[in-house]
Amino acid sequence: MKLIIENVSKVYKGSVWGLKDFNMELNAGVVGLLGPNGAGKSTLMRILATITRPTKGRVIWNGKDTAKHPNDLRKILGYLPQDFDVYPNLNATEFLEYMAAIKGLDKITSGKRIEELLQVLNIFDNRKQPLSGYSGGMKQRVGIAQALLNDPKFLIVDEPTAGLDPEERVRFRSLLSELPGERMVILSSHIVSDVEATAMDIALIKKGELVFKKTPGDMIEMMSGKVWEFEIQSDELQALKEKFIISSTFRRKDGIVVRIVSDDKPSQNASLAAPKLEDAYLYYVSPNGRGA
DSSP states (O other): EEEEEEEEEEEEEHHHEEEEEEEEEEEEEEEEEEEOTTTTTTHHHHHTTTTSSSSSEEEEEETTTTOOOOHHTTTTTTEOTTTOOOOTSHHHHHHHHHHHHHHOOOHHHHHHHHHHHHTTTTGGTTTSSGGGGOOOHHHHHHHHHHTTOOOOOOEEEEETTTOOOOHHHHHHHHHHTTTTTSOOEEEEEEEHHHHHHSSEEEEEEETTTEEEEEOHHHHHHHTTTOOOEEOOOGGHHHHHHHHSSEEEEEETTEEEEEEESSOOSSTOOOOOOOOOOOHHHHHHSSSTTTTT
């Protein structure tokens, strides 16, 4: 199982680059795509899902160009787009039965699979309720269910935890991590903790280009000696925001503890702190970061 993204670019009207000379090779496992809004994550995922074609370059799935042989990939593909929507007059069971028919699943197989997914995603008790009455989080769970209907060997999920509450996010991350068998999963998100909890490798994307692909551990190690913490007064915060990357703040009764990502010591009273994945992400994607 191998996916090769070879010099892929996508240009939209007005000479706007969605992707530019993008190269990456993937094998079985979970890969997280991290990047700010507009970085090109959704463009890449639509190309990988054979929904749109690249302006140049190609995607190779197990030795075959997906633009020339899209059905070879589509039959083992599960896809949850960022802008997923539902038919409001159908209930969850009816909608999933409809999606199963589109995917070519027989009724017996799909019936068992639908019931299983409704249970796992905690929407079984609402399965007969019209989708128009579902909350945003519940609709997102239905979207996750339809992506998993055919037990895909290649699963693409774009911002899957958007609209989910913290408990639902943990449940989905566990589901993703526990999928049995050999398969390839691409998880796109701007929520660092979701990617950190599930991905074996992380591809960082900015302005349509691949910054790097590394393990979470390697990304954290890269930040050694670059993360600082110290206490300031409230009226000093704005000036620091204009000069440094602030990873987090913690208010105390007598001031604010700031966490700053910087190559150099930002203050005489700053002390080195243990780096986190979010520090590395901000270091490379922030306007005044290294990837600027």
